[in-house]
Amino acid sequence: MISEIQSYPSSKAVDVLVIGGGGAGLAAAIEAAVHGAQVLLIEKGPALGGSTGWSVGSFTASQTKYQMRRGIADSSDAHGEDLVEMNGCVRPESEPELRSFLVANSPATLDWLQNLGVEFVGPFEEPPHRVARMHNVIPGSNAYVQRLELEARRLGVEILCNTSALSLLCHDVSVCGANLFCEGRDFRLKAGAVILTTGDLSANPNALGQALKNIGPGLASVNRLATGDGHKIAMQVGAAISQDIIAKPTIRFVPTSSSPILRRMPTFPFLTKLMRLGFELLPMSVIRPLLLRFLGSVLQPHPAIFETGAILINRDGELFCDSPTKLATELTHQPEGLGYIIFDEKVTQHFSKWPHYLSTAPGLGYIYISDLCHYRPDVCRTADTIRGLASEIGIEPEKLDEAIGAHNQKQKLRGYGQILVPPFVALGPVRSFLVLTDGGLKVDPQMRVKKTGGGIISGLFAAGAVGQGDLLLQGHGHHLAWAFTSGREAGAQAADYALSKSDF
Ligand SMILES: Cc1cc2nc3c(=O)[nH]c(=O)nc-3n(C[C@H](O)[C@H](O)[C@H](O)COP(=O)(O)OP(=O)(O)OC[C@H]3O[C@@H](n4cnc5c(N)ncnc54)[C@H](O)[C@@H]3O)c2cc1C
Structure with missing residues (x-):
């Protein structure tokens, strides 16, 4: 890996740059490549996976083949209603567009994962879901990472680990690349579109200045790389962000x-x-x-x-x-x-x-x-x-x-x-x-990052935990469903956007 990095040119252009190699990033990279883009995925850790690789692996969706095999009748509308109930009084009605997008598209994402060789057992019940919807990956969440990495490499996605994004490059009002850091070297990488998939803030919940109340020194995080980098670098270019990051220790x-x-x-x-x-x-x-x-x-x-x-x-x-x-x-x-x-x-x-x-x-x-x-x-x-x-x-x-x-x-x-x-x-x-935090960059259902004050930031997409806006995902299995579903959408949209431009 080190030799791969050292031979990497100090300035280069790609169609789509994906920042963060967890579930959302891998899904985005695959879909962008499928849509014809030349894709580079960078990961700041020594290996791919992120919180996705640490997770239990439950994926909650309706109208799946697994449900049908067990004779369970379900609908995305019913799933959406149950998700609102699960969110309870915390934030029940926020981001209805993103919630609808999730429940409508997560069944296809489960199929997509299965076609890539990811297998599940279940579905299992989890009240107040009215029917069994929780699908559990086997043998564990490393299956997501291994299968998706193989597919990404098969499609020609270039993957660089030990490489961090430090900031975004902008031209006029569009994002056109990023400043990267790896093994003591800086890169200025031009890209037709950038997708942020850097995960959540669970290793640094105070990063955005919304301090956690009454927490002592004994709080631990599972994924120490979840430091909210994507939240920060997007805010530097005017991205709108949830004003209420939810961080609940368990x-x-x-x-x-x-x-x-x-x-x-x-x-x-x-x-x-x-x-x-x-x-x-x-x-x-x-x-x-x-x-x-x-x-x-x-x-x-x-x-x-x-x-x-x-x-x-x-x-x-x-x-x-x-x-x-x-x-x-x-x-x-x-x-x-x-x-x-x-x-x-x-x-x-x-x-x-x-x-x-x-x-x-x-x-x-x-x-x-x-x-x-x-x-x-x-x-x-x-x-x-x-x-x-x-x-x-x-x-x-x-x-x-x-x-x-x-x-x-x-x-x-x-x-x-x-x-x-x-x-x-x-x-x-x-x-x-602190296993996860809820709250991220505001995005529209095409995963385009919204600007503070209205409109979108051209060339910038976000998916997974960093691109969650105010969408609350209580219960088991909704975070992974969001990571893969939003990642796929971001990849497809970013590729189309990048390939429609001729001048970057
Ligand atoms: C112990 C545990 C159990 C869980 N169980 C479940 C479950 O069963 N079901 C469920 O739905 N959810 C579960 N979750 C939550 C779920 O895993 C996450 O919400 C989801 O994986 C987020 O995916 P992501 O791709 O957005 O982020 P991640 O998978 O965290 O990926 C983000 C990646 O970006 C990288 N990165 C960060 N900053 C930079 C940078 N500057 N440059 C380059 N790379 C960067 C990180 O190193 C990381 O690899 C669990 C979480 C944990 C920790």
């Missing part, structure tokens, strides 16, 4: 130091097709144990667990907050930002079958507490006494005993939620992660 298991096996598994279509057939034909009792062995660990325990009797303690065995809605924020102020979720057998039983799941999981849809305890003993410890549990997780037994005693006393007065019935369970360590 409690997740701390990833193991080595990448989970699923991220390294081969994704050859014959293998994933076989896996899908296995899912469809074999009993779940055979399939689940197989996939559970490969569980990665950036999983999110469902927040409802804290409303059903579980508590969160810090690394020193202390209770620090009894409001379920504030736990993720308060955890960022605790020593090393680390905690454990503690509960008893009543909670284990409650989260043992649908609809009370512990977490979504790659390939499986949902997992339950018993799955985790069986297959991930590194993040799930059990004991018959509280003191025994404390020893299992390296906390002073007296301290945990004292904390649980105080908790039980309080709950006794309330009449529910005591931790009394063995075996007792500790899940963790967990910490607060």
Whole structure:
């Protein structure tokens, strides 16, 4: 890769420059190439993937072949209505045009991914969706990255990793390229059109000056390259941006130091097709144990667990907050930002079958507490006494005993939620992660970036998280659906725009 970069000319022109090599960027590069453009995709990390490669991999869509095979009747209108309901009172009616675009086009994107060799299982239910719509990629989200990279290379897309975009080049009122940086060298790259697909702000949520409130030093991000570069460089050329970046920390298991096996598994279509057939034909009792062995660990325990009797303690065995809605924020102020979720057998039983799941999981849809305890003993410890549990997780037994005693006393007065019935369970360590942020550059349904004060910025397109405007995508699977669907559209539009110009 380094030699590839060193031999790259210090100034060059391409039809379409795609900045950011996650799901949206790869989809954009492929579609731009299919539309006849010469495409360069740059990625600032050492490899393609971004948050897309870290994700669980759920993709939510209606009217899919997977739904039809299961006899599920659905429509994009119904999907749009359910998405509004999922967004709830946060931002229910924002960006109706983009929402309609998403629900109308995500089924075709799912087909497109499948034609490129990406396989799914499901669909799975997720209320308040009225029917099952969540499709989970197999064996994991690396399938998106591997299959799309292969297709992009097959179509002649040039890919440069370890290369960052620093700013955009403008001529008159149009964007016509970018200043790039790689291995100590600057490039001035001219392009007929530029597509920003640089992801979100989760590694730098304060980048735009809209500070996160009450967050302590313990907040972590999953994708450290998600620093909002595209947001910033587009704003420098007058792009309009959402005035309300939503950044909500969630409690997740701390990833193991080595990448989970699923991220390294081969994704050859014959293998994933076989896996899908296995899912469809074999009993779940055979399939689940197989996939559970490969569980990665950036999983999110469902927040409802804290409303059903579980508590969160810090690394020193202390209770620090009894409001379920504030736990993720308060955890960022605790020593090393680390905690454990503690509960008893009543909670284990409650989260043992649908609809009370512990977490979504790659390939499986949902997992339950018993799955985790069986297959991930590194993040799930059990004991018959509280003191025994404390020893299992390296906390002073007296301290945990004292904390649980105080908790039980309080709950006794309330009449529910005591931790009394063995075996007792500790899940963790967990910490607060900012997995994603919602809010990006304002775009129209052709993914053209809008200007502050009205109109569009010629030559500039945005897709995926950076091109999300005020569109809110609550629930599982809408962010990836948006990344790939908007990426494809941006690629097609940017190619048409670039190829219609003769003078760049
Ligand atoms: C742990 C986790 C689980 C998730 N699970 C799901 C899920 O199951 N379903 C779902 O729908 N969503 C999920 N999400 C959210 C989803 O993954 C993202 O919203 C989506 O992948 C965003 O895609 P993207 O292409 O816009 O950005 P990314 O995939 O993040 O790609 C952006 C790329 O741009 C690169 N880049 C940034 N700045 C520059 C620059 N200046 N120059 C060059 N390159 C640059 C980055 O390095 C990165 O590779 C999850 C996210 C995480 C972190």
